[in-house]
Amino acid sequence: MAEAEEELAHAEVLELFQAALARLVQDPLLCDLPPQVTAEEIGSQVALEYGQAMTVRVCKADGEIMPVVVVQNASVLELKKALRRHIQLRQARQGGVQHLSWKYIWRTYHLTYAGEKLADDQKKLREYGIRNRDEVSFIKKLRK
Numbered sequence: 001m002a003e004a005e006e007e008l009a010h011a012e013v014l015e016l017f018q019a020a021l022a023r024l025v026q027d028p029l030l031c032d033l034p035p036q037v038t039a040e041e042i043g044s045q046v047a048l049e050y051g052q053a054m055t056v057r058v059c060k061a062d063g064e065i066m067p068v069v070v071v072q073n074a075s076v077l078e079l080k081k082a083l084r085r086h087i088q089l090r091q092a093r094q095g096g097v098q099h100l101s102w103k104y105i106w107r108t109y110h111l112t113y114a115g116e117k118l119a120d121d122q123k124k125l126r127e128y129g130i131r132n133r134d135e136v137s138f139i140k141k142l143r144k
Contacts, residue, residue: 036093040085044069054132056125058083058111061138066090070125077121079136080106112137 008016021037033041047053048069056079058066068082084102091098111118113128113136130136 034093038089041089047071056130057133057135059135059137061140065135072126074125075122076111076118076125076128079111079118079125080121107141109138109140112139 055067070082
């Protein structure tokens with residue numbers, strides 16, 4: 001005998017999920033997260049608490065500091081991807097420009113730490129000496 005299954009519309013499931021996330025971010029560990037939090041952000045915050053991730057503070061030329069979470073053994077490329085995701089989420093929440101040309105950004109700017117360019121995408125951040133809460137700068141490349 002087959003039991004009748006209750007089907008929920010996509011919108012109803014999404015509403016239930018958002019309500020559950022809203023309850024979850026009331027936890028003291030997750031209270032710094034925004035109301036429209038993603039599962040990725042929750043995972044990053046938990047990884048930070050367990051010491052599996054670190055926050056790299058990326059400084060823009062205008063003085064803005066963006067805290068970007070990456071795993072402890074992240075490469076420069078993983079930091080760049082995390083920075084891209086951070087900016088995309090922020091823009092989506094603030095209703096800003098929806099598309100940036102990251103190809104143009106990485107052709108025009110580079111990341112530096114303690115005066116050294118993070119030129120090798122495959123090199124680990126710790127090989128550059130970058131640790132939790134260290135600051136990395138976004139610097140415009142000079143024309144050749």
